[in-house]
Amino acid sequence: MSEQKVITLQHLKIGQHARVVSISQKCHGLERRRFIDLGILPGTIIVAEMRSPSGDLTAYLIRGSVIAFRSEQTRFINISIL
Amino acid sequence: MTVNTAVPKMYGRCEDCGIYNMANLKKLGINMDKWDYMIALAGNPNTGKSTVFNALTGLRQHTGNWPGKTVTRAEGGFIYNRRGYKLVDLPGTYSLMATSLDEEVARNFVLFAKPDVTVIVVDSTRLERNLNLVLQILEITDRAVVCLNLMDEAKRKQIIVDERRLARDLGVPVIPTSARYNQGIPELLEAVHDVATGRVVCRPHRVKSISAKVDNIIKPLITQIKSAFPNLPNARWVALRLLDGDMSIMNAIRDDGLGELNHAPAFNLAVA
Ligand SMILES: Nc1nc2c(ncn2[C@@H]2O[C@H](COP(=O)(O)OP(=O)(O)OP(=O)(O)O)[C@@H](O)[C@H]2O)c(=O)[nH]1
Ligand SMILES: [Mg+2]
Numbered sequence: 001m002s003e004q005k006v007i008t009l010q011h012l013k014i015g016q017h018a019r020v021v022s023i024s025q026k027c028h029g030l031e032r033r034r035f036i037d038l039g040i041l042p043g044t045i046i047v048a049e050m051r052s053p054s055g056d057l058t059a060y061l062i063r064g065s066v067i068a069f070r071s072e073q074t075r076f077i078n079i080s081i082l
Numbered sequence: 083m084t085v086n087t088a089v090p091k092m093y094g095r096c097e098d099c100g101i102y103n104m105a106n107l108k109k110l111g112i113n114m115d116k117w118d119y120m121i122a123l124a125g126n127p128n129t130g131k132s133t134v135f136n137a138l139t140g141l142r143q144h145t146g147n148w149p150g151k152t153v154t155r156a157e158g159g160f161i162y163n164r165r166g167y168k169l170v171d172l173p174g175t176y177s178l179m180a181t182s183l184d185e186e187v188a189r190n191f192v193l194f195a196k197p198d199v200t201v202i203v204v205d206s207t208r209l210e211r212n213l214n215l216v217l218q219i220l221e222i223t224d225r226a227v228v229c230l231n232l233m234d235e236a237k238r239k240q241i242i243v244d245e246r247r248l249a250r251d252l253g254v255p256v257i258p259t260s261a262r263y264n265q266g267i268p269e270l271l272e273a274v275h276d277v278a279t280g281r282v283v284c285r286p287h288r289v290k291s292i293s294a295k296v297d298n299i300i301k302p303l304i305t306q307i308k309s310a311f312p313n314l315p316n317a318r319w320v321a322l323r324l325l326d327g328d329m330s331i332m333n334a335i336r337d338d339g340l341g342e343l344n345h346a347p348a349f350n351l352a353v354a
Contacts, residue, residue: 029327030179037177039211064208065126065176 004080009060010071012048018079020044027076039063040077104268109140110159110166117159117168119278124192124219125203126212127174130231132156133261134203135171138271154187162271165278170197176211178218179323180330190334193222196315199277201270203229206236206243206258216252220286222316226254227273234260253285292322300325311335 012018020042023035039062040046047061052068059068123131136142139158156171172191173184180186192200200223204212220226230245249256255273259266276282291297303321307314314320314335323331 030181033179033326034177034181037179037214039176039214063211064205065211 006078006080009046009069009074009077009079010058012046012074012079012081014048014051014058017045017047017082019082020046021078021080024076024078031073031076035077038067039065045082046077046079106163107138107268107271108161109138110161117166119165119198120168120170120195121274121278122192122195122197122200123169123171123203124188124200124215125174125229126176126205126208126215129174129203129205129212130229130259130261131174131203132171134201134229134231134259134267134270135169137261137264137267138167139169154184155191163275165275167274167278170195175215177215178222179326179328186330186334192219193316193319194314194334197223198225199274200226201229201274202226203231203261205232206230207232207239207241209243217287220252220254221288222319224254224284224286225277226284226286227270227277228252228254228256229261229266229270230256230258231261233258233266234263251287253287255282255284296322296325 006021008024009018020040022042023032023040027035044062049059049061049066051058056070057068058071058074059066123135125131135156135158138160140160141156141158154173157168158171159166159168161167170191172188175185175188177185178189178192180189191197200219202216202219204216216228228248230243230248233243236243243258245256245258255277257266257270257273259270261267273282277284300318300321303324304317307317307320307324311317320331320335
């Protein structure tokens with residue numbers, strides 16, 4: 001397989017699917033643990049489902065649950081678009 | 083999980099059949115001021131905890147996707163096999179590292195209120211996601227029953243769950259249910275009764291040690307926590323959270339005197 005471009009989750013458009021590559025090293029401690037507890041690990045498939053009118057919250061489908069994040073959180077998740 | 087050898091468990095008796103069990107159940111609603119056992123209902127959001135709660139208490143705790151999910155704990159009761167049970171319905175949570183008020187309510191209860199049995203309600207169509215919380219809860223209590231709910235949905239999606247294998251691997255009873263249709267509730271009741279009375283002893287799967295280095299660091303911390311809060315269960319778990327920098331745990335112990343808490347003394351209904 002060819003090298004996939006890695007971007008951060010905040011840039012995933014509604015309706016697009018992505019695979020998690022890593023959680024940034026800049027995100028550590030409880031914040032990192034939170035992502036892992038929500039099922040965000042390398043290999044996890046994430047789908048961007050919808051965005052709030054103000055645009056600051058985006059809902060993602062992750063392992064069967066819809067979970068909303070702010071862009072200051074999703075900038076830590078490295079993904080490749082599928 | 084082993085069956086207590088003093089009281090061997092027998093199958094095929096009248097007492098083990100569902101109709102007999104349900105006849106032995108008396109739903110008490112909120113009319114409960116004394117109880118023999120306190121049971122917590124924990125699990126991920128939207129797995130059917132309140133539906134199980136309603137099936138056992140006869141109450142109508144709001145169920146559904148949104149709005150009206152359980153935001154704080156609701157309490158009710160029932161009598162089963164001549165024992166009084168107090169049931170506490172908790173808000174859904176993905177982990178015990180609380181990041182919201184709902185999650186804190188659930189976490190503090192499971193951690194500090196020492197329920198006699200914690201029923202972990204899981205969505206059998208999303209087992210992988212749900213097992214994270216199951217393992218976290220099994221780290222802090224060995225009196226648990228896994229309620230493998232939404233089995234009707236699993237069947238519809240042609241998902242087959244090997245519940246015997248799951249029970250063996252987790253070390254606690256695993257009971258398949260479709261709570262919305264009252265299926266599996268008699269079996270769930272019996273499993274809860276077995277664990278509450280000690281007829282079944284759980285041997286939950288646990289990570290014994292993270293590393294020798296971590297063990298050495300937390301050892302003195304555990305000693306200090308135990309001497310400061312003698313009634314606090316799970317000192318090791320709390321020590322690990324402190325190493326994580328989880329200050330909400332420290333605040334919970336300090337501010338709410340949760341370290342001193344045993345069984346809640348008075349009945350009270352909180353549904354707001
Ligand atoms: N098909 C099916 N639906 C169920 C079952 N159990 C519960 N439900 C439905 O699932 C939805 C959520 O149920 P609740 O009991 O509110 O879930 P909860 O775990 O209390 O949810 P939170 O309090 O938000 O965490 C409701 O629409 C229930 O009717 C079941 O066994 N099968
Ligand atoms: Mg609920």
